[in-house]
Amino acid sequence: MSPLLTVDDLRVSFPTRTGTVEAVRGVSFTLGKERLGIVGESGSGKSQTGRAIMGLTPSQARISAKTLAFDGIDLLSASARQRRSLRGKRVAMILQDPKYSLNPVMTIGRQIIETLRTHERVLASEGRARALAMLEAVQIRDPERVFDLYPHEVSGGMGQRVMIAMMLICGPELLIADEPTSALDVTVQLDVLAILDKLVAERGMGLIFISHDLRLVSSFCDRVIVMYAGRVVEELPSANLADAKHPYTQGLLNCLPTIGTHRHPLPVLERKPEWAL
Amino acid sequence: MTREVLSVRDMVVTFDEFVALDGVSLSVTEGQSFGIVGESGSGKSTLLRAVAGLNSFESGTLTVSGRRYSGHLRDKDFYRTVQMVFQDPYGSLHPRQTVDRLLLEPLAIHGFTDVDSRIARALDEVGLGTGFRFRYSHQLSGGQRQRVAIARALILEPKILLLDEPTSALDASIQAEILNLLEQARKDRGLTFVMVSHDLGVISHMCERLAVMRKGKVVEIVSVEALENRTFSEDYTRQLLVASEGFRRD
Numbered sequence: 001m002s003p004l005l006t007v008d009d010l011r012v013s014f015p016t017r018t019g020t021v022e023a024v025r026g027v028s029f030t031l032g033k034e035r036l037g038i039v040g041e042s043g044s045g046k047s048q049t050g051r052a053i054m055g056l057t058p059s060q061a062r063i064s065a066k067t068l069a070f071d072g073i074d075l076l077s078a079s080a081r082q083r084r085s086l087r088g089k090r091v092a093m094i095l096q097d098p099k100y101s102l103n104p105v106m107t108i109g110r111q112i113i114e115t116l117r118t119h120e121r122v123l124a125s126e127g128r129a130r131a132l133a134m135l136e137a138v139q140i141r142d143p144e145r146v147f148d149l150y151p152h153e154v155s156g157g158m159g160q161r162v163m164i165a166m167m168l169i170c171g172p173e174l175l176i177a178d179e180p181t182s183a184l185d186v187t188v189q190l191d192v193l194a195i196l197d198k199l200v201a202e203r204g205m206g207l208i209f210i211s212h213d214l215r216l217v218s219s220f221c222d223r224v225i226v227m228y229a230g231r232v233v234e235e236l237p238s239a240n241l242a243d244a245k246h247p248y249t250q251g252l253l254n255c256l257p258t259i260g261t262h263r264h265p266l267p268v269l270e271r272k273p274e275w276a277l
Numbered sequence: 278m279t280r281e282v283l284s285v286r287d288m289v290v291t292f293d294e295f296v297a298l299d300g301v302s303l304s305v306t307e308g309q310s311f312g313i314v315g316e317s318g319s320g321k322s323t324l325l326r327a328v329a330g331l332n333s334f335e336s337g338t339l340t341v342s343g344r345r346y347s348g349h350l351r352d353k354d355f356y357r358t359v360q361m362v363f364q365d366p367y368g369s370l371h372p373r374q375t376v377d378r379l380l381l382e383p384l385a386i387h388g389f390t391d392v393d394s395r396i397a398r399a400l401d402e403v404g405l406g407t408g409f410r411f412r413y414s415h416q417l418s419g420g421q422r423q424r425v426a427i428a429r430a431l432i433l434e435p436k437i438l439l440l441d442e443p444t445s446a447l448d449a450s451i452q453a454e455i456l457n458l459l460e461q462a463r464k465d466r467g468l469t470f471v472m473v474s475h476d477l478g479v480i481s482h483m484c485e486r487l488a489v490m491r492k493g494k495v496v497e498i499v500s501v502e503a504l505e506n507r508t509f510s511e512d513y514t515r516q517l518l519v520a521s522e523g524f525r526r527d
Contacts, residue, residue, distance in 0.1 A: 156317075186316065186517065213449070257479050259518070266456055268454050
């Protein structure tokens with residue numbers, strides 16, 4: 001079986017006044033119907049990797065890759081029209097903060113139906129029924145009421161559920177989640193993750209989970225890629241996280257304060273220049 | 278010696294109709310590190326801001342180092358004793374002032390004369406060195422900005438430091454550096470900390486006692502040992518503890 005997504009030697013660079021900034025420098029991986037985590041600090045290029053796959057890289061950036069293919073379609077040579085037909089329908093992306101990524105002047109119901117009607121010819125009544133069913137699937141208690149609300153009228157956790165509903169309504173084969181719970185309260189995070197986990201498992205899609213939280217990613221995904229300065233420094237199955245070899249991965253694991261361990265001072269990452277080579 | 282340096286009794290803060298703090302009481306002894314946890318909207322930041330005089334409070338009492346303070350109006354003496362570090366290192370430094378100018382301001386207000394040596398020492402102490410003195414905040418990374426904010430708070434040699442989510446906008450590895458810096462400063466100067474965070478891991482690392490807040494009320498006050506041994510009584514504390522342990526597939 002050919003993989004769902006093939007990324008080989010992906011590079012994203014931004015020309016600036018002071019020279020070219022290389023955000024992603026030769027990232028390669030393949031993805032089937034599995035859960036892949038991409039972990040790294042801010043500036044490691046993890047989000048730009050996700051955005052390049054989605055086709056959301058800013059126009060001034062330069063993208064190159066030996067292969068960047070989704071289900072056999074070469075994404076780099078695909079026309080804008082072809083990419084639009086993929087985006088939302090077969091590849092979907094959940095962004096970090098529902099406060100900024102939902103349309104503030106459109107009701108929640110209309111936004112969800114908009115996604116649906118962009119890709120499928122559906123009757124108004126059917127669209128409404130499917131949007132309501134989707135809101136119910138993300139465990140919103142009163143879908144009828146939420147359907148007519150504006151994004152500012154719901155909480156962050158509920159906004160993120162709405163986003164998940166909107167992204168999954170067309171039944172995508174690949175879902176990219178870029179820090180889907182970082183803007184949420186700790187108590188709400190687990191609920192949203194559980195919903196996401198259940199839907200991904202039920203609908204059998206590939207998932208790329210981008211986060212700075214190594215522990216969270218390892219508990220959620222099958223396989224983890226660790227990025228540093230635009231490169232993949234380590235790739236390993238989540239279950240074997242304790243066997244991480246790269247000092248950066250070990251450093252990321254160790255520097256978190258946890259309840260019940262007393263380490264004063266906390267171990268800090270010693271960044272070595274050769275990691276970035 | 279355990280002398281009470283900060284005490285809050287039945288504090289009420291309202292914003293129009295909304296009751297943000299509903300009769301909150303707590304007391305912090307000298308040299309202690311006290312944590313406040315809760316989800317957003319629980320009133321934990323409001324409590325800190327009310328103590329710092331950034332919000333006025335309707336009723337209740339605030340006593341700091343034996344002096345009573347009212348809902349608003351704090352004198353200079355108060356700010357010699359109490360300083361605050363804010364959550365967002367991008368928003369809490371003046372974008373058009375150099376680090377030097379930022380650190381000069383509190384010194385000028387309080388009439389210090391040996392400003393040069395104090396600024397150099399403050400920068401040294403937070404691990405930045407004098408090379409950063411004439412830079413603007415936009416030339417610094419998030420972690421470096423938070424170090425400047427800590428230097429600005431420590432430069433007046435306060436007794437109490439109020440920390441409002443000082444590391445939640447930072448990467449995990451930078452968080453460890455800032456937490457170590459804060460612990461070192463506390464050890465060196467015998468500071469009292471009141472630290473707000475939504476991360477129980479951070480609070481249990483930094484603090485000896487903590488208050489769990491929800492909907493403007495203190496749910497319970499427990500010691501960190503009790504948290505570790507799970508000998509607390511409230512279900513909400515348990516929920517927070519479970520949430521902090523990360524995702525688990527049932």
